[in-house]
Structures are given as C-alpha cells and as structure tokens.
Amino acid sequence: DTEVTQTPKHLVMGMTNKKSLKCEQHMGHRAMYWYKQKAKKPPELMFVYSYEKLSINESVPSRFSPECPNSSLLNLHLHALQPEDSALYLCASRNLGGGRQNYGYTFGSGTRLTVV
Amino acid sequence: SQQGEEDPQALSIQEGENATMNCSYKTSINNLQWYRQNSGRGLVHLILIRSNEREKHSGRLRVTLDTSKKSSSLLITASRAADTASYFCATVNSGGSNYKLTFGKGTLLTVNP
Numbered sequence: 001d002t003e004v005t006q007t008p009k010h011l012v013m014g015m016t017n018k019k020s021l022k023c024e025q026h027m028g029h030r031a032m033y034w035y036k037q038k039a040k041k042p043p044e045l046m047f048v049y050s051y052e053k054l055s056i057n058e059s060v061p062s063r064f065s066p067e068c069p070n071s072s073l074l075n076l077h078l079h080a081l082q083p084e085d086s087a088l089y090l091c092a093s094r095n096l097g098g099g100r101q102n103y104g105y106t107f108g109s110g111t112r113l114t115v116v
Numbered sequence: 117s118q119q120g121e122e123d124p125q126a127l128s129i130q131e132g133e134n135a136t137m138n139c140s141y142k143t144s145i146n147n148l149q150w151y152r153q154n155s156g157r158g159l160v161h162l163i164l165i166r167s168n169e170r171e172k173h174s175g176r177l178r179v180t181l182d183t184s185k186k187s188s189s190l191l192i193t194a195s196r197a198a199d200t201a202s203y204f205c206a207t208v209n210s211g212g213s214n215y216k217l218t219f220g221k222g223t224l225l226t227v228n229p
Contacts, residue, residue, distance in 0.1 A: 044219075045216060045218070056215060107160070
C-alpha cells in the first residue's frame with residue numbers, strides 16, 4: 001500500500017458544527033502532516049507529527065485540533081469554523097529513515113471543506 | 117511563509133514542446149522537491165534533488181539546482197496534454213527542523229493538444 005487515504009472527500013459544515021477529517025497510511029511513515037490550501041495558492045503547513053508526537057504547530061487557531069492516535073492514523077478535529085476556513089485540507093506522510101530529510105512526501109487527495 | 121517563488125506563474129504550450137519552470141528560494145536547503153497537482157486535488161511527488169546535486173533526471177523530467185543562485189529549474193520534455201497541471205517546488209531547509217516542507221507559489225502549465 002503506497003497511498004495516503006483521506007476521508008471524507010467533500011465536507012460541508014455549519015459554523016456551529018463539530019466534524020473530523022481522517023487520514024490513514026500503511027507505509028510505515030512516522031511523520032504525518034496537515035496542510036491547508038486555498039484556491040490558486042500553494043499548500044500551507046498546519047501541523048507536523050513525528051513518531052506520533054506533535055512537533056510543529058504553525059500557529060493554527062485552536063478551532064483546529066489535530067490528533068495522532070497511532071502511527072497510521074491522523075485526525076483533524078474541527079469546531080466552530082469560519083467561512084474563511086473553507087479550503088482543501090491535505091494530509092501527507094514521509095519516511096523517517098536514515099538520511100531522513102531526503103525523502104519525498106506522499107500526499108492524499110484531500111478533503112474539500114466548505115463552511116457555511 | 118513561502119520559501120520558493122516559481123516563474124512563470126502560468127505557461128501555455130503546444131503538445132510536443134518542452135516546458136521549463138523556474139524556482140527561487142531564500143534560505144539554505146537540504147533538498148528541493150517538485151510536485152504536480154491536478155485540478156486542486158492531491159499533490160504528486162515528481163523528483164527530489166539534494167543540495168549537493170546539480171542535475172537529476174527522471175523519465176521526461178530534468179531538474180537542475182544551483183545553490184549559489186538559490187534556484188532550480190524543472191524541464192518537461194515532449195510535453196503531453198496530460199501534463200496540464202500546477203507544478204510546485206518545495207524545499208526542506210537545512211538546520212533547525214527538517215520536517216518542514218515549504219511550497220512556492222506554483223506554475224500553472226497548460227499543454228494544448
């Protein structure tokens with residue numbers, strides 16, 4: 001299995017809703033990432049987990065709450081979002097082997113989130 | 117903050133022609149990577165070049181890296197309509213955390229049949 005699977009593919013939620021995005025990989029990658037991408041813009045890093053521990057939080061608002069229950073799974077819990085949070089949310093993973101920085105990242109297809 | 121800046125922002129060519137995209141970055145890097153994205157979906161890793169490498173090939177792709185100028189180029193030879201996509205360079209910085217992959221603004225490539 002060489003894929004990162006993200007569910008759901010599309011999500012519409014109200015500003016008072018609570019929802020979660022899910023990301024799963026079975027490649028043994030020990031670094032997992034959440035990126036946010038607005039239309040016609042590059043992906044922007046939100047969170048990094050390495051060995052299931054949060055290693056980077058790019059000053060993301062607390063209405064986004066990441067969770068890494070195990071080495072294969074990464075969640076992003078959403079609560080009280082704003083319409084401007086509508087975007088494509090991408091999950092990625094990376095091997096952390098020897099020379100660990102010299103590996104490409106594997107991205108999922110993303111969740112298209114619309115906040116109404 | 118964005119590290120790479122792609123040039124041009126948009127490129128339109130005919131099938132069979134070569135496409136060249138450039139990327140500049142600001143800080144010292146461990147490696148530079150190129151990704152492709154179709155229609156706002158997931159990104160596909162194309163090629164990675166390390167800071168001590170100057171050129172790398174993969175199929176119809178050729179990447180160069182000039183660390184003295186902090187720039188890279190991606191050449192796609194004999195382009196096809198299926199190559200139509202957005203192309204992003206991305207860097208992993210040297211020093212500090214090497215977990216961060218920072219993207220440039222991207223080049224939208226259109227290959228006309």
